[in-house]
Amino acid sequence: MATHFVIDGLKAAIDGKEILKGINLEIKGGEIHAIMGPNGTGKSTLASALMGHPKYEVTEGSAQLNGEDLLEMEVDERARAGLFLAMQYPSEIPGVTNSDFLRSALNARREEGNEISLIKFIRQMEGKMKELEMNPEFAHRYLNEGFSGGEKKRNEILQMMLLDPKIVVLDEIDSGLDIDALRIVSNGVNAMRSEERGFLIITHYQRLLNYIKPDYVHVMMQGRIVKSGGPELAERLENEGYDWVKEELGIVDETVGQA
Amino acid sequence: MSTQLSTPTDRQSAEALARSKGEPNWLVELRGEAAELAGTIGWPKPEKVRIERWNLTAVGSYEQPTAVKAISELPEIVRELVSEGTENLLVQRNSGSVWKQLSTGLANKGVIFTDLETACKEHGELVQKYLFQAIAKDEDKLTALNAALWNGGVFVYVPKNVEVELPLQAILYNDNSESTFAPHILIVADSHSRVTYVDCVVSEPGTAAAPFVHPSIVEVFVKPGAHVRFGSIHSMGETGVDMTIRRAIIENDGQMEWIIGDLNDGNTLSDTKSILKGQGSTSDAKVISVGKNAQQNSLTTQAVHFGKNSDSNMVTRAVMKDSASAIINGITKIEHGATKANGVQTEKVLMLSPKARGDANPILLIDEDDVTAGHAASVGQVNPEQVYYLMSRGISKQDAERLIIYGFLAPVVSEIPVEAVRGQLQRLLERKLEG
Ligand SMILES: Nc1ncnc2c1ncn2[C@@H]1O[C@H](COP(=O)(O)OP(=O)(O)OP(=O)(O)O)[C@@H](O)[C@H]1O
Ligand SMILES: [Mg+2]
Numbered sequence: 203m204a205t206h207f208v209i210d211g212l213k214a215a216i217d218g219k220e221i222l223k224g225i226n227l228e229i230k231g232g233e234i235h236a237i238m239g240p241n242g243t244g245k246s247t248l249a250s251a252l253m254g255h256p257k258y259e260v261t262e263g264s265a266q267l268n269g270e271d272l273l274e275m276e277v278d279e280r281a282r283a284g285l286f287l288a289m290q291y292p293s294e295i296p297g298v299t300n301s302d303f304l305r306s307a308l309n310a311r312r313e314e315g316n317e318i319s320l321i322k323f324i325r326q327m328e329g330k331m332k333e334l335e336m337n338p339e340f341a342h343r344y345l346n347e348g349f350s351g352g353e354k355k356r357n358e359i360l361q362m363m364l365l366d367p368k369i370v371v372l373d374e375i376d377s378g379l380d381i382d383a384l385r386i387v388s389n390g391v392n393a394m395r396s397e398e399r400g401f402l403i404i405t406h407y408q409r410l411l412n413y414i415k416p417d418y419v420h421v422m423m424q425g426r427i428v429k430s431g432g433p434e435l436a437e438r439l440e441n442e443g444y445d446w447v448k449e450e451l452g453i454v455d456e457t458v459g460q461a
Numbered sequence: 462m463s464t465q466l467s468t469p470t471d472r473q474s475a476e477a478l479a480r481s482k483g484e485p486n487w488l489v490e491l492r493g494e495a496a497e498l499a500g501t502i503g504w505p506k507p508e509k510v511r512i513e514r515w516n517l518t519a520v521g522s523y524e525q526p527t528a529v530k531a532i533s534e535l536p537e538i539v540r541e542l543v544s545e546g547t548e549n550l551l552v553q554r555n556s557g558s559v560w561k562q563l564s565t566g567l568a569n570k571g572v573i574f575t576d577l578e579t580a581c582k583e584h585g586e587l588v589q590k591y592l593f594q595a596i597a598k599d600e601d602k603l604t605a606l607n608a609a610l611w612n613g614g615v616f617v618y619v620p621k622n623v624e625v626e627l628p629l630q631a632i633l634y635n636d637n638s639e640s641t642f643a644p645h646i647l648i649v650a651d652s653h654s655r656v657t658y659v660d661c662v663v664s665e666p667g668t669a670a671a672p673f674v675h676p677s678i679v680e681v682f683v684k685p686g687a688h689v690r691f692g693s694i695h696s697m698g699e700t701g702v703d704m705t706i707r708r709a710i711i712e713n714d715g716q717m718e719w720i721i722g723d724l725n726d727g728n729t730l731s732d733t734k735s736i737l738k739g740q741g742s743t744s745d746a747k748v749i750s751v752g753k754n755a756q757q758n759s760l761t762t763q764a765v766h767f768g769k770n771s772d773s774n775m776v777t778r779a780v781m782k783d784s785a786s787a788i789i790n791g792i793t794k795i796e797h798g799a800t801k802a803n804g805v806q807t808e809k810v811l812m813l814s815p816k817a818r819g820d821a822n823p824i825l826l827i828d829e830d831d832v833t834a835g836h837a838a839s840v841g842q843v844n845p846e847q848v849y850y851l852m853s854r855g856i857s858k859q860d861a862e863r864l865i866i867y868g869f870l871a872p873v874v875s876e877i878p879v880e881a882v883r884g885q886l887q888r889l890l891e892r893k894l895e896g
Binding site: 253254255256276277278280281282287289292293294295296297298302303306307310311344361365 | 844845846847849850851852853854855856857858860861864865867868869870871872
């Protein structure tokens with residue numbers, strides 16, 4: 203079945219404060235959607251609410267992946283249903299090696315007694331690490347502990363590649379990446395492009411979208427998607443900033459903080 | 462039922478028992494004196510744990526040991542701990558030794574590995590030189606009680622320049638709460654020798670079901686240039702009170718390594734101290750503990766530096782479940798004159814339930830300017846951000862917490878140099894964490 207992801211009227215609050223004020227978005231398999239928008243407008247909140255971060259309370263709306271409502275599920279169930287979020291700030295987990303973690307994540311998708319063989323796992327992991335030009339020693343390092351900003355991002359993409367999700371949300375995957383890493387990570391994402399998979403890419407910069415060509419670009423302000431268009435929208439934002447959008451829509455303060 | 466007096470022995474009965482076992486006069490005397498002392502001095506007073514509220518008097522009475530003819534006659538709880546293919550094994554059941562074995566190769570090199578009772582008879586002079594020299598029998602009621610009552614025990618002697626490649630293993634178990642179970646372990650590593658000793662202390666929950674006390678002492682003498690690795694896992698049942706005091710005296714360029722797994726289900730007092738007497742002596746202590754139910758744990762590591770250029774490192778990590786508590790004390794003391802000494806310590810507690818309690822007390826006492834020292838301590842709960850991150854990759858909440866807990870203990874577990882100890886520790890750890 204081709205992937206079909208529909209976010210409908212999603213509202214979410216944190217500490218009782220409403221941040222997302224009704225998000226509607228439809229992503230089909232094979233599509234790449236980009237979300238842009240000034241700081242503090244709710245982009246990461248959308249990603250976290252979809253994934254089920256315990257601090258975010260969904261107050262209204264739904265998010266259906268192939269007919270199943272993700273918002274009814276626990277965080278781990280959402281992941282196993284096919285949602286993947288490359289986080290803006292991945293956690294560090296001391297004492298847990300990257301490879302033990304990856305293997306646990308893969309095995310969580312398999313029946314008990316049908317765990318992936320160690321050899322097969324290592325072959326897969328090493329293959330993907332090579333594609334991402336990661337030093338093999340990262341397999342034995344503790345998960346994200348002491349990783350540089352760019353190394354953490356690359357490690358997020360490694361996870362995405364191994365876990366083979368249906369819907370991928372990338373939250374500022376380009377922040378902290380040097381120019382070569384940006385190309386490598388983008389190649390990784392492009393290699394994963396398929397009819398079976400949809401992408402939602404949160405970014406501040408057109409640069410990433412030069413590597414990963416989006417089908418749709420959305421602008422987020424005040425906890426809503428206020429404008430949508432094609433790739434040309436991202437180019438205009440890059441050149442002119444957000445003022446014209448605000449003017450066009452009569453928005454004074456684009457953040458959700460004071461609203 | 463065990464006696465419930467405030468002091469569970471006296472001079473007469475201690476001496477009588479010693480004589481009936483045919484112990485040498487010096488030992489009979491030592492026991493008599495200690496028994497009398499035990500009636501006059503108080504229990505140890507660890508920080509923030511009132512051990513006098515524990516059931517400390519259930520020391521039981523002496524049980525004549527019966528040797529077994531083969532390892533296969535030992536109960537399952539012991540057999541599963543035996544390192545595969547070992548030729549150097551000693552087993553104590555309740556009040557005495559029931560199995561001992563030393564490879565002829567090591568015996569020919571002059572290595573002694575036997576129960577301490579036998580050693581007192583066969584190597585009396587050697588034992589007398591060291592017994593209760595690293596720790597005074599009159600330090601407190603616990604040391605006096607051990608001096609008066611100790612039984613079975615372990616004696617290791619490694620002659621000068623002899624290197625013992627494979628670990629010497631001891632298993633000490635209690636399967637009768639009515640019996641006195643009070644081992645004393647004495648290790649002497651002569652100059653430039655090298656030895657690894659590992660033990661496990663366990664109890665049979667079915668038959669050691671009534672309260673019992675395990676008052677135990679370990680003394681280690683690391684002679685110049687010698688290297689001792691001491692690994693010990695305690696995994697006794699809920700009804701046992703474990704009070705174990707460990708002391709090492711380390712001479713010039715000697716190296717001491719402690720690896721302690723405090724995995725009992727009952728109240729535990731564990732105090733491990735290195736006295737860095739010699740120049741260039743080193744000590745490395747790693748302690749892990751898991752507490753469950755209402756268990757109380759007092760875990761202390763200490764390093765006292767006298768020698769110049771001496772170096773100590775202490776790491777304690779404890780995971781507390783349910784309403785268990787761990788009071789962790791780390792004491793680094795650098796005496797005047799111990800120039801260029803370095804002492805560092807880290808204590809961390811992870812609490813898995815809102816009722817669990819953890820307390821880390823790092824203490825540096827420094828009487829010398831020209832030294833380096835450091836400490837780090839933390840007490841906290843499983844970080845929900847970390848759980849979320851792992852779950853966002855499809856890992857169940859339970860497995861996520863499991864990974865985080867094992868990760869917390871990993872810096873100690875993964876550093877354990879002896880494969881056999883690491884494996885056993887991992888297994889007993891899992892049993893306790895999952896149980
Ligand atoms: N844990 C929190 N506690 C309080 N406020 C929060 C919390 N998380 C987010 N917010 C607020 O919600 C608003 C939206 O934050 P969000 O992280 O979604 O913005 P963003 O669009 O991703 O911004 P950026 O581009 O800087 O990453 C901000 O005003 C932020 O301060
Ligand atoms: Mg953000």
